[in-house]
Amino acid sequence: MNPSDVDWGYLRGALIALALSLGIGGALYFYSYDFADSASNAYRRHHARMIASRTRYQTLDEEERIIDEFLPKYRALESQGLIGREQRLDWIEKLREAARDVGLPSLRYSIAAQQEYEEGSGVSTGSFKIYASRMDLEMGLLHEGDLYAFLAQIDAKAAGRFSIKSCELKRVQPELDMSGTSANLTARCALDWLTLHKPTEAEAS
Numbered sequence: 001m002n003p004s005d006v007d008w009g010y011l012r013g014a015l016i017a018l019a020l021s022l023g024i025g026g027a028l029y030f031y032s033y034d035f036a037d038s039a040s041n042a043y044r045r046h047h048a049r050m051i052a053s054r055t056r057y058q059t060l061d062e063e064e065r066i067i068d069e070f071l072p073k074y075r076a077l078e079s080q081g082l083i084g085r086e087q088r089l090d091w092i093e094k095l096r097e098a099a100r101d102v103g104l105p106s107l108r109y110s111i112a113a114q115q116e117y118e119e120g121s122g123v124s125t126g127s128f129k130i131y132a133s134r135m136d137l138e139m140g141l142l143h144e145g146d147l148y149a150f151l152a153q154i155d156a157k158a159a160g161r162f163s164i165k166s167c168e169l170k171r172v173q174p175e176l177d178m179s180g181t182s183a184n185l186t187a188r189c190a191l192d193w194l195t196l197h198k199p200t201e202a203e204a205s
Helices: 008-079 088-102 144-157
Strands: 106-111 129-141 161-171 185-197
Touching (some): 088 106, 088 129, 144 161
16 A cells, blocks of 8 residues: 555544544553552551551550559559658557567667668569668567567568578576566567668768
8 A cells, every 4th residue: 555545534533532542541551550559558558557546556555454463462562561762650659569568577679770681682573672770679488389480470560571690599598587567588689670762862972
């Protein structure tokens, strides 16, 4: 076929239509690809936010569960005098009450300055530390049972907890005094009163 025989006017319209179709198709493809990519990015962002929100709520739920579980126990230990500052006045009051109730002929005591409890260094207590207040006792006893009764009463009634470091019994005289007013034995005991609290700024530094 001779090129001069081709109806270029007719083909021109067809070629223009084809070019437009290709252009529109390419534009639609590019737009659909770009839209899909944008939608995918938006989905990932939304999904990440949803996961972050879910994690945050799960963390809050876990924190609430921990508070509900452990706060009553913490308050109980606090009310018992184990958590917080040392309760020296309460200890002294309970010592005197126990000595009177048991009927000890004599009682002397001293309390040293509170120090960090070395034996508790391996215990995990978080931001708290274990402290000990050394109490030295010297008591007159009518018999050995007085010592047990005395320690049992202060253990039951005094604020806090104590550890018995040592106790030594000595007979005062060869013959027992049955009058009930004079000591037949003397006891020397060392107690460590234990408390937990956060260190002060001076101690922490």
